[in-house]
Amino acid sequence: MAETVLEARGLGKRFGGLVAVQDMSLSVARGEILGLIGPNGAGKTTMFDLLAGSVRPSAGSIRLRGKDITSLPPHRRLAAGMGRTFQIPRPFPALTLLENMLLARQHQTGERFWANFTAPRRVAAEEREARDKALALLDLVALHRLADEPARVLSGGQRKLLELARVMMADPGVVLLDEPAAGVNPSLLEVLIDRIRDINAKGVTFLLIEHNIDMVTRLCDRIVVMAQGALLFQGKPDEVAREPRVIEAYLGGAAA
Incomplete structure (x- = not known):
């Protein structure tokens, strides 16, 4: 059995009197592509934000490679090896693509002011390496x-x-993708x-x-389905497509 690299146990999130996520658990195996789906209002976005660290859970825990990261902010999670993308990308519009890429590089010696004077060769070598990687x-x-x-x-x-x-650019071992297909035309979607x-x-x-759903079915080894803030079903894409509860959730408005 493949090693679990990302695991959530009993995650819950309340916003005042609203329960957005309740007792939600999932695990992601090393090398897997796992899909998280559900009808509108199912709690997917909140669950994603909990995993990414932009929202703190009201209950439960999150572990990355066996280490508890529940209280870590997003930048600490990135340093620990978990990156994320956003549904609406926000690159720096006036900067070139290459400059945008270089800004995402982590732990550069040149970020420390005095290193530019005390270790100029190391700084220059890292800058060349970062540029080559970005290109x-x-x-x-x-x-x-x-x-x-x-x-x-x-x-x-x-x-x-x-x-x-x-x-x-940050060499993450785990990447959370937030609606990568949203707003992408069919030809570029194939490239993605x-x-x-x-x-x-x-x-x-x-x-x-x-x-x-077509993208999820084509890419994912397993799919986790949420409805009304909780786990509804999980399995392989063909199992999810045949599951009556999933069909009812999407067509019957279970999460309306």
């Missing part, structure tokens, strides 16, 4: 030709590709799906929340 990732997502263009020229789909490349597969094949684990 390679831009090439991976078919944006290399735009490396020196400002990010404002990108389409919505290209911004999603840039977002995926940016998160990989292929790039996710390529990165996954190199050992990166993915958890994605997505409304595009």
Whole structure:
């Protein structure tokens, strides 16, 4: 059995009197692509925000490679090896794609002021390495030709590709993808799906929340379904498609 790299146990979140997530548990195995789906209002976004660290849980715990990260903020989770993308990418529009990529690099010696004077060769070497890595990732997502263009020229789909490349600058072992297909045209969506597969094949684990069921079915090894803030069902894509409770949740308005 594959090692569990990300695990949530009994997660709950209340916003005043509203229970958004209740007693929600899931686990993601190393190298897996796990999908998180559910009808509108099911609690998916809150669950995702809990895992990403942008929302603190009212109950439960989150573990990354066996270590409790429940109280860690997002930047500490990134340092621990878990990155995330956003449903609406927000690159720095006036900066070039390459500059946007370089800003995402973690733990550079040159970030410390005096290191630029005491270890200039090391700083220069790391800068060259970061540039090479950024250009390679831009090439991976078919944006290399735009490396020196400002990010404002990108389409919505290209911004999603840039977002995926940016998160990989931090070398995460686990990536949370927030609705990667939203706003992406069909041709770029195929590129995005292929790039996710390529990165996954190199050992990166993915958890994605997505409304595009076709994309989820094509990409995911397993699917977790939420309704009314709780776990409804989990299984392989074909099992989920046949499950009466899932069909009722989507067609019968269980989470309305």
